[in-house]
Amino acid sequence: MEEHYNPQEIEPKWQFRWAEQQLYRTPEDDSRPKFYCLEMFPYPSGDVHVGHVRNYTIGDAVARWHRMRGYNVLYPMGFDAFGQPAEAAAVRHNAHPATWTYQCIERMRGQFRRLGNSYDWDREVVTCDPEYYRWNQWLFLKFLEQGLAYRSHAPVNWCPKCEFVLSDEEAQGGKCWRCDGPVTKEDREQWFFKITDYADRLLGDLQQLEHWPERVRTMQANWIGRSDGVEFAFDVVGSDQKIPVFTTRIDTIFGVTYVVLAPEHELVDRLVTDGEMRRKVEAYRAEVDAKTNVERLSEEAKAGLRLDVEAINPANGEQVPIFIADYVLLGYGTGAIMAVPAHDQRDFEFAHAHGLPIRVVIQPEGEALDPATMDSAHIGEGVQVNSGQFDGLPNTEAQVKLAEWLEERGVGRRRINYRLRDWLVSRQRYWGTPIPIIYCETCGTVPVPESDLPVVLPPDLPYAATGSILPQAESFVKTACPRCGASARRETDTLAQWIESCWYILRYTDPKNNEMPFSREAADRWLPVDQYIGGIEHAVLHLLYSRFFTKVLYDLGLIGFQEPFTRLFTHGMLLQDGAAMSKSRGGVAPDDIIARHGADALRTYILFIAPPGQEADWQEGGIEGISRFLNRAWRAVAGRADAFAPDWRGRIADTSDDTAAALRRSTHQTIRRVTNDIERWHFNTAVSAMMELVNAMTELGDRASEPDLRLAYSEACEHLALLLAPFAPHLAEELWARLGNRESVHLAEWPAWDDAIAQEEQITLVVQVNGKLRDRLTVAPGTAEHDLESQALASPRIQAHLEGKSIQKVIVVPDRLVNIVAR
RNA sequence: GCCGGUGUGGCGGAAUGGCAGACGCGCCUGACUCAAAAUCAGGUGGGCCUUAGGCCCGUGGGGGUUCAACUCCCUCCACCGGCACCA
Known part of the structure; x- marks a missing residue:
């Protein structure tokens, strides 16, 4: 019986059988609740590294767990095979993109199989396949x-x-x-x-995405960048041209001392007719063009050029100079602004650099701003001054009144502006x-x-x-x-390849359809994706585009839902020596690790290393520890097959032995911990819990076969195999089979625990004096508060600490602690 | 500059406001061995004492709330990430 744990033998064996039995094929007509679990699909780069494996391992554990919990799980995989990343990888390897891409896909399929991922390959989607891009x-x-x-x-x-x-x-x-x-x-x-037509919906529906990380929603909201304001126009003196501007601070309109257009603004050509001025404009534009963004921003003073025309402020009829300056962007709003140096920091700096007047129109409460002494703009609230009939109003109120006033006079209108631009x-x-x-x-x-x-x-x-x-x-x-x-x-x-990845999630539901990209029936049955897993780098790009596509498809009547992803999980990066892992940096390749330690060890280690949302540092020693754990699990179950009683379930109720009861307690506590930990995505502590169970089993040694312990030990073995299934699927399957089961462990039901069995017999009660630990008492769970209090007070150690003090208060937390406050 | 995240032993990391450091790595000691590997058992935050035991300190710094704070509040620091003239 010197057979030992050999992942190189059992892993390929089970991978082959799973494929043969089509174990992970998704049944279409099924009454169980559906669960669509999806990882962002990879582009076939040819360089799969351990960092990526984290993504797929998390997804596979979640998918397997849901299957065992009674869900009909859709868990497909495919390849984002078109686009610049794939093309660049091909060119780098001196190959035709098609040849290269299909070679990589073949390699990666093998890699996914060796990892033991439970994809339904019948639904594979390859975006560079004409049958796919046809629908694109x-x-x-x-x-x-x-x-x-x-x-x-x-x-x-x-x-x-x-x-x-x-x-x-x-x-x-x-x-x-x-x-x-x-x-x-x-x-x-x-x-x-x-996409700008959908800006408002894309922004508004972010609120529904309560299971998305806050920061992803924030990033998208910032990217869409809604702002509410007023658009109005300045007349140009001696011309019939008008300069439209957008502002969110219409309350500062009486403080305008100049107007600025973006240098590339087409109006500039119509405003400037004089030859000399034109040359200056052209020279300035050339200067701006030559500078990079970074240079522009790092400049001490804001650059700009004053034109030889003036504009009329519609609020007070005043004439103000017109500038072009690169701090005004062509692509946002109208590409022109009203400048209020007293109340906008950028305008303030520009006014200082160019000697322009500063006029305060909002006075903060209890303070008198003086343009001569201000060292920055006043952005905050206050009361209107120098603002005609609006003087004395709080500026928040003036904002509404002024907008109405301009609308009534037909000068302006309220408008919502977005930062988002067309795609x-x-x-x-x-x-x-x-x-x-x-x-x-x-x-x-x-x-x-x-x-x-x-x-x-x-x-x-x-x-x-x-x-x-x-x-x-x-x-x-x-x-x-x-x-x-x-x-x-x-x-x-x-x-752009983003388009293929906007709807691949739909094609998976109906991958062979040659009449339509997908049937509405299949799409509505499976979507939205219940759990989407990927990297944070797609927070804006892919995730925003997919959301947009989904809304368009909804409007076209092709689908019946408006958001593609119910839950989103973004995992942390896997680092090596503090930097992202990569082959070029000598990082470990998954195939090497699988060859040395097995896929189960790799998977379990990746889940154990840290909570999945956090960055994690790869350590070679860590995986050896996991290997050791899997070995111990093997020895505890397969190595003690003689101790296993297949009929333990029917006979275990009679167990009265203390050691057996303790083992049963461990088993049921472990089921509870692992279940709760997976539920909150703390895979690392779930693995810890299983380690503790294995340690408890190992401690028994040869006693496992004793009549008093066999049944409890059998229960532990069976449940360990079940609990391991989402983490180390091959080992779990092998152990499960050795326990005499004919059907796959991955079709088995996730175990339930019994709180009564998991209940501790004795509890260590902590006794504190003034918040400091002074003694421990062993009590039965559920001991009444007053008993706990009197036991604590009776302790000689506690007595010693209370010497010469008078008790002010006693706090009792049942089953936890007693804290005596004494002076 | 703005927004977010993180900060706990030598290391990865645990802890519904209730025993800080579970579990693992590493290290130390022992068993087995001619020896080593593997395996198994025990130990392992720091300091101190009169060392069967006990005391003090300790979760980035400072302050606060509380009987009790890694956990809640304020403030500062460091590192990481995102955004950055968006009117």
Whole structure:
């Protein structure tokens, strides 16, 4: 009986059997409640490392646990195979994106199998498959019909290193989301999705997402950036031009001392007619262009140029100078502002730099602001002054009154403004969904008819390290106009890969449908996703886009729900020596660890290392500890098969032995702890609890086979196998089988505990004097308060500490402690 | 600058306002062994004393609430992450 725990043998064995039995196939018609568990799918980079494994291990444990809890679980996997990350990985390895991608997918499938993840592979989705992107194109056409997809000539974010346009979300902070390099502006004609039409719903519905991390909701809310204000226009002296501005501080309108336009604002060209002035404007624009964002922000004084025209403040008829300055952004609001240096810090700094007047129109209570001595703008509340008929009003009130006043006079209107801008979806890349559009000389922009889908990416092109090769592919570009039949040209931009990942969650519910992207019936049955698991880096990008898509699909009547993800979990990064783990840094590869310690050890260690939401530091010694634990579990169950009594359940009630009772107590306490810990996602303490049970079992040694203990020991063995199932599925399965079970442990029911058995017989009661621990008493649980008090007071140790003091108060917490307050 | 997170032994980390440090790593001692590995048993926050025992200190710093604070409140510090001229 010198058989020992050998993960290299049992893991492949069970993986093979699970696949053979289709154990993880999702039944479609099933009366059990559904649970859709999903991890953000990976892009096939070819470099799977341990950091990623954390994501998949958490998901698998959650999926397995829900199955055992009686849910019909949908737990699929697929590959985000299109797009720049996948293409870049291919190019880096000097391969055609298609060849490379499918090779990687094959490798990763093997890796997932070796990890023991319980995916339903029958539902696999690969986004670069024409059968998938066909529906991506179909959905694009639906967006087009709805007026939600449009082409526009506009300055767009451009990453010179990737030779690639970026959406605003991808260019956060002026840095490319892939290469981290600086982003510039380029003028180009591109396809956009009208996500701004959904800004209000995307913001408002965040409130429903109570099971999302607060910070993700905050990040999205900030990104959408709603602000309520007033839009009105300044007349220009000696011209019929008007300068529209947006402000959230209409209460400060009487404090305007100048107006600023963004340097690129198209109005500037109409306002400036004089040749000399024009040259200055051009020079200034060139200067601004040359500076990076960082340079602009780090400048001491705010730069700007005064134009030779003036504007009229509609509130008081005053004439004020007009500037262009780069602190005003073209893309936000109207691209022009009213400047109130007394009450806006940026305007204050600009006014100082350019010697402009500062006029206080809001006086804070109990203070008299003097423009000559102010060293910063007064942003806060106060009472209106220098504001005509509004003087004396609290500014919060004036805000309403002034808005009404301007609206009545037809000068302005209340408006809600968003920071969110439309979503740029064109990519100048080969490896993506071809946009199903044809340009015809006579008919213009013509959508490809649905019956002609998919527009297939030409497979036999030579790959290129940079830029797109599609425009050079004549066989692809040259086509006939679907309307008039004349020769025409295909769109050569492809779609951002975010689009495929907006609805893959739906395709999983109906992956083989060739009539539709998915059936509404399947979608409504499974969605929303009950548990979504992924990295925080997608807090704005993927999660915002998916939410937008879901709302559009709802409006199209394709689905019956408006939010895709009920619960979101963002796990922490797995670090090595304080930095993100990666192969290039000599990080450990999952396959190496599996070869050395087994997948179960890897999984259990990842769950044990820290609470999953936190960052965690990989330590080689840690996994050895887990290996040891699994070994001990093996020896405790498989190594003592002689002690196991299959019929323990029927006979155990008669057990009266103290040691047996103690073991039973441990078993039931462990079931309780593991269950509660998994429920609150504290997998690390769940593993600790199982370790304690195994330690208790091991301590018994050979006594396990004694008649008095056998039954309790059998109960412990059986439950240990069940509790291990979500963490170490192969070991659990092997032990379960050795205990004589024919059916998989993963089809078994999660065990229940009995509070009466788990109940401690004796409780250690802490006795404190003035809050300091002075003695411990052993009492029965549920001992009455007054008994606890008198026992505590009777203790000789306590007596000693009470010497010369008088008791003020005695606090008794039943089953916990007695605290005697004495002076 | 703004917003969020984190701060506990040598290390990863535990603790519904009620015994701080569960569990694991590492380390120390012992058993087994010719020896080592593996395994098993015991110990392991710091300081102090008259050392069967006992006392004091201790959860980033300071203050507060409370009989009682890692936990709640205020304030400061450090590190990590996000946003950053958004009118």
